[in-house]
Amino acid sequence: MKSVKSMQRISIDPITRLEGHGKIEIFLDENGEVVNAYFQVPELRGFEKFCQGRPVEELARIVPRI
Amino acid sequence: MAKPKVAVYWSAACGGCDVKVLDTNEKILDIAAAVDLLFWPIALDFKYKDVEEMADREIDLCIINGGIRNSEQEHIVKLLRRKSKVVAALGACAISGGIPALANLYDAQSILDYVYHKTTSIDNFQGPLPQPEYDAPEGRLTIPKFYDSVFALDQMIDVQYYIPGCPPPPSLIVKALTAFLQGTLPPPPATVAGEGSVCDECPRERNREAKVKKWKRIAQFTPPADTKKCLLDEGFFCLGPATQAGCEALCIKANIPCEGCMGKPQGVTDRGSKMLSYIASLTDASTEEEAKKILNDVVDQAGLLYRFDLPKSLIGGRRKE
Structure with a gap:
């Protein structure tokens, strides 16, 4: 593994032209080769939790807004 | 005369509001021709860096949909507020939290615990929760902080206009944008909607x-x-x-x-x-x-x-x- 200090970083923030939020971090070594890339999704709503206890027929009107 | 500069942003939204902007059908072509779009993540490839580099109040109209669920959204809407003359909240989430704000009946911890530990479809044996910072071997990675509650847009920044609905009817979006282009928007704060209930x-x-x-x-x-x-x-x-x-x-x-x-x-x-x-x-x-x-x-x-x-x-x- 290359040392952290020599790593160059390219951030693509935000990812565009899609539905949702995301960012990509790409790490390059001193030769400009890709060492690793991370795709991050920073979004959470919690539908799994807050749909509990609601009338099942209402979910058809709630979950499309995810 | 220079075209008015417009930005569109989404926070904790589903994308339905953005789709409704497009659902103005052929009018979207007139809108696109009448304004300069500086930022619109769902449709155009501008980055947060581009917004940071704008002059203060450079954007004439910033349309924001979605409530505020995490620290990134708070940061970006405050940034956009500084860069914009007029801010309009589009849709129920931006105006009053919307469906994602049903989560306000629970705290962040119980939501995270349920989503990442208890749902029947999750496979998380070691049980970690998303962390705002993570030291990967290559360097530090960050994700936004998940807030305890969802906030409406005007609980974070000043908002001049409100276009309600989930999603807002395209007719109201056209009405608001037409008034903006003709300079006939009412004095703020104002809601662009019908009369009565x-x-x-x-x-x-x-x-x-x-x-x-x-x-x-x-x-x-x-x-x-x-x-x-x-x-x-x-x-x-x-x-x-x-x-x-x-x-x-x-x-x-x-x-x-x-x-x-x-x-x-x-x-x-x-x-x-x-x-x-x-x-x-x-x-x-x-x-x-x-x-x-x-x-x-x-x-x-x-x-x-x-x-x-x-x-x-x-x-x-x-x-x-």
């Missing part, structure tokens, strides 16, 4: 004598032959009287009770209380005990009365366990 646009008729012995669920709905009868009179929780006009009673015309996505009408402080007063006056009970029994049978009152506006409601949200 959804009942004023509803083709059904109230029966002043109607009383309800038992409130029904939508599952019990079979379209009556007479589509003239008011759904409230028929015993369905229809939020029409406590909802801002402007949608032309779209759902009710499809035999679906209004769920209140257009937000509270002008001059109403708390929409749930407003709606409850209608429910109370329709409920056929002669004693307090009887009324309590009838209303206790209603499943999920918070979700029916405050589906789109918990952050702006008097009850606020969090359930006291």
Whole structure:
């Protein structure tokens, strides 16, 4: 593994032209080769939790807004 | 003359509002020709860095949809506020939290715990939760902090215009954008919607004598032959009287009770209380005990009365366990 200090970083923030939020971090070594890339999704709503206890027929009107 | 500069951003949103901007159909071409779009993540490839590099107040109109759920959204809407002359909140989430704000009935910890540990579809044996910072071998990675509650846009920044709906009707988006381009927007703060409540646009008729012995669920709905009868009179929780006009009673015309996505009408402080007063006056009970029994049978009152506006409601949200 290359040392952290020599790593160059390219951030693509935000990812565009899609539905949702995301960012990509790409790490390059001193030769400009890709060492690793991370795709991050920073979004959470919690539908799994807050749909509990609601009338099942209402979910058809709630979950499309995810 | 230089074209007005417009930005569109989404926070805790589903993308439906952005789609409704596109649902202006052929008018989207006129809009695109009339303005310079500087930022619109769903449609154009500009980055946060591009916004940071703009001059303050460079954007003439910034349209923001979605509530504020995490630290990134707070940061970006505050940044956009600084870079914009006028900010408009588009849709129920930006105006009052919207559906994602139903999460305000729970705290962040119980949501994270359920989503990442307890749902039957999750496979998380080691049990980690998302962390705002993570030291990967190559360097530090960060994700936004997940807030304890969802906030409406104007709880974070000043907002001049409101375009309600979930999603907002394209006709209102066109109306707002046309007024912006012609310089005829009313003095802020103002809501671009219809006059009165959804009942004023509803083709059904109230029966002043109607009383309800038992409130029904939508599952019990079979379209009556007479589509003239008011759904409230028929015993369905229809939020029409406590909802801002402007949608032309779209759902009710499809035999679906209004769920209140257009937000509270002008001059109403708390929409749930407003709606409850209608429910109370329709409920056929002669004693307090009887009324309590009838209303206790209603499943999920918070979700029916405050589906789109918990952050702006008097009850606020969090359930006291």
